Amino acid sequence: MEMTKKMQDAFNEQINKELFSEYLYLAMAAYFDAKNLGGMSHWMKKQAGEEHSHAMKLYSFVYDRGGKVILKAIAAPKTEWKNPLDAFNEAYEHEKFITESINKLWDAAFSDKDRASMAFLKWFVDEQVEEEANASEIVEKLKMVGDSKSALFMYDAVLGKRE
Ligand code: FEO
Numbered sequence: 817m818e819m820t821k822k823m824q825d826a827f828n829e830q831i832n833k834e835l836f837s838e839y840l841y842l843a844m845a846a847y848f849d850a851k852n853l854g855g856m857s858h859w860m861k862k863q864a865g866e867e868h869s870h871a872m873k874l875y876s877f878v879y880d881r882g883g884k885v886i887l888k889a890i891a892a893p894k895t896e897w898k899n900p901l902d903a904f905n906e907a908y909e910h911e912k913f914i915t916e917s918i919n920k921l922w923d924a925a926f927s928d929k930d931r932a933s934m935a936f937l938k939w940f941v942d943e944q945v946e947e948e949a950n951a952s953e954i955v956e957k958l959k960m961v962g963d964s965k966s967a968l969f970m971y972d973a974v975l976g977k978r979e
Contacts, residue, residue, distance in 0.1 A: 818882035823933055826924050827878050832888045833917055834871035838864045840910060843893035844903050853968075855976025856900060859954075862978050863907075870940070877936055900968065901958040908951035915944040 819827070845860035878885050897903035918940045925933035954975070961967040 817932070819878070819930060819933060820928055823881075823924060823928055823930055824878060824883040826921050827874055827883065827933075828886050828888070830917060830921055831871050831874045831878075831885065832890065833914060834867050834874065835887075835890050836893070837910065837914060838867035838871065839890050840893040841867060841907065843895055844897070844907065847895065847897055847903060848900070851900075853900065853972045855972035855974065856903075859975040859978045860907075870943070873939075877933075881932065901955065901961075904951060904954045904958055908948065908955050911944065911947045911951050915948060918944055 841860045841864040845857045845864065848854070848857035848860060875885050894906075897906065918937065922934060922937045922941065925931075925937060957971060961971055
C-alpha cells in the first residue's frame with residue numbers, strides 16, 4: 817500500500833530536518849576546528865555523517881512506499897557559540913526537538929493507520945533515545961570540566977576517539 821500524500825509531506829519535512837541537523841553539526845565542527853578543538857570537531861563530523869544517514873534512510877523509505885522525495889531549502893545554521901558547553905547544549909536541545917518531530921511523524925502514521933510507517937519509525941524512536949543520551953552525557957561532562965583548560969584539553973582528546 818502506498819503512503820498517503822499527507823505522510824509523504826511529513827516524511828519530506830523530516831528529511832529536511834535531518835539534513836539541517838547534518839548542517840548544524842557541521843557548523844559546530846567548523847566552530848571547534850577554529851578553536852583548535854580537533855576532538856570535538858571530529859565528534860561533530862561523525863554526528864553530521866549519522867544525520868546524513870538518517871536522511872537517506874527516510875529517503876529510501878519514501879520511494880519503497882511509492883512516494884516522491886521533494887527536497888526543500890536547508891536553513892543556514894549558526895556559526896558561533898559562547899563556548900563548547902553552549903554548542904553541545906544546543907546539540908542536546910536540537911535532539912529533543914528532533915525527538916518531538918519523530919513522535920509527531922509516528923502520530924501521523926498512527927492516525928493514518930499506516931502500519932508500515934509506524935514499524936519503520938520504531939528505529940528512529942529508539943535512535944532518538946540514544947541521540948539524546950549521548951548529547952546529554954557530553955553536556956554533563958563539560959559542566960564538570962568548567963573553566964579548567966587542562967580538563968577541556970583532555971576531554972577533547974576523549975571525544976576525538978569516537979568511531
Ligand atoms: Fe537524526 Fe540526531 O537525530
